[in-house]
Amino acid sequence: MAVIEAVRNVAGLACASSSEFGATSEPVVGLMTEWVQGNERQLRDEGADLGGTMRLGAYDAVLTPGSKVAEMYGATTISERHRHRYEVNIAYREAFEAAGLKMTGVSPDGLLPEIVERPDHPWFIGVQFHPELKSRPFAPHPLFAGFVAAAVEQSRLV
Numbered sequence: 215m216a217v218i219e220a221v222r223n224v225a226g227l228a229c230a231s232s233s234e235f236g237a238t239s240e241p242v243v244g245l246m247t248e249w250v251q252g253n254e255r256q257l258r259d260e261g262a263d264l265g266g267t268m269r270l271g272a273y274d275a276v277l278t279p280g281s282k283v284a285e286m287y288g289a290t291t292i293s294e295r296h297r298h299r300y301e302v303n304i305a306y307r308e309a310f311e312a313a314g315l316k317m318t319g320v321s322p323d324g325l326l327p328e329i330v331e332r333p334d335h336p337w338f339i340g341v342q343f344h345p346e347l348k349s350r351p352f353a354p355h356p357l358f359a360g361f362v363a364a365a366v367e368q369s370r371l372v
Contacts, residue, residue: 216315217315218232221309224314245299246301272294275292276324277318278316278318278319281318281333283319283329283339295348301326302326304325304327310330314332314334315331315332315340316330316331316333317330318330339360
């Protein structure tokens with residue numbers, strides 16, 4: 215939703231939306247119709263049986279060195295858990311960046327956006343995965359710890 219909002223209201227693509235919400239001329243987010251299962255490429259049409267069309271489980275991502283997320287993780291390669299049928303459309307990368315969002319995490323092949331952030335914001339990070347699945351009360355996920363740290367810092371500035 216953060217990506218759609220930015221592309222609509224900052225980059226000026228008023229029709230930007232997700233195919234999850236219905237037909238759109240600007241599918242910034244779309245249903246997965248292609249994925250790799252094992253060593254085999256799978257294809258499905260949007261109207262086909264959706265069984266098995268979910269990116270489920272752990273997937274690697276490559277982080278941009280120097281980005282907020284790379285600093286939070288203390289790494290430039292991560293593995294996070296996914297559970298979704300819709301993906302951010304990499305074809306809109308220029309529109310995201312025109313809206314001030316930087317893709318600071320992508321799949322190892324560079325085709326799937328995993329993380330966007332606004333470098334000019336104290337903490338504006340959007341992710342495709344589920345950090346809550348790896349967070350524990352006394353071992354918070356790096357993104358949750360980073361959010362709390364940014365909130366504490368921002369509260370000191372007020």
